[in-house]
Amino acid sequence: MEKNDLGGSRQYWEETSKEYQSITRISINDFHYGPLLPGDSEVKALPKNLSGLKCLELGAGAGQNSLYLASQGADCLVTDISQEQLNHGEAIAKENQLELEFKQLDLDGIDPNELGKWDFIHSTWALPFAKDQKQVIEKCAEMLSAGGRLHITTGHPIFAGEWIQLDDFEEGMFVSNYFEPPREVRFTEDEENFIRTRQFPISTYINWIIESGLRLERVLELRPIQLEGHSEEELLKLMPYDSGVWRDMYSQIQKVPFVVTYIATKS
């Protein structure tokens, strides 16, 4: 069989889910934007009143962000291509007596007629896996109710470069071509299929959002939480998304943002 990335996404994430969820500590007590970054209790970019808000999460993994929103009274649908990821989320929901809906959904297979209208659509580091990212944004715009809000957190195009050490004192990100950032390729265990991420320049996402009819409100390039001076117990509260792998990359994400968040509204 020829290697391909069609259908590879689901296979890859079914295989990866257990490891992803076990090595990453993702809190349900705050809304996260990315590794080692402050949560929304600090950033304060979420809609003000969450109670009764109809929320849709795309590429949610186990949906820890939706679990947080549900704990604040929001009405949440959690979607992801991987059933393993969703099963993990369902178990957390049960453990915490939270009511949410879970549905397997491919970012490239969104049907706005089937999914209906939403007050808040959010997605954290899943868009780069979609084959047609512009279309995902257009469909989000279509599915938002008047006054609705979109939060898309995606990979930062600069961080797609390569971290290099020039000498004992100088290190930094080497970006050979900002307009065509390198694509990360990950293979499934049988090496028959693969997935490829794709980042675009920041202006490309901004223009897709504007062209979809939404109004861009904010762009976030958050700095990580200062590790020094905080106890581990404090860090658990300050950083809702954390892992040993990310801690090892702290010096990098302190200088170059790993993610960028686009916040837009529909009038």
Ligand SMILES: C[S@@+](CC[C@H](N)C(=O)[O-])C[C@H]1O[C@@H](n2cnc3c(N)ncnc32)[C@H](O)[C@@H]1O
């Ligand atoms: C890096 S994880 C992020 C998960 C979650 N948003 C979080 O912050 O923990 C990327 C997620 O995107 C999902 N994903 C990858 N390709 C997808 C696709 N084509 N459609 C829907 N979800 C997809 C994966 O299953 C995985 O759960």
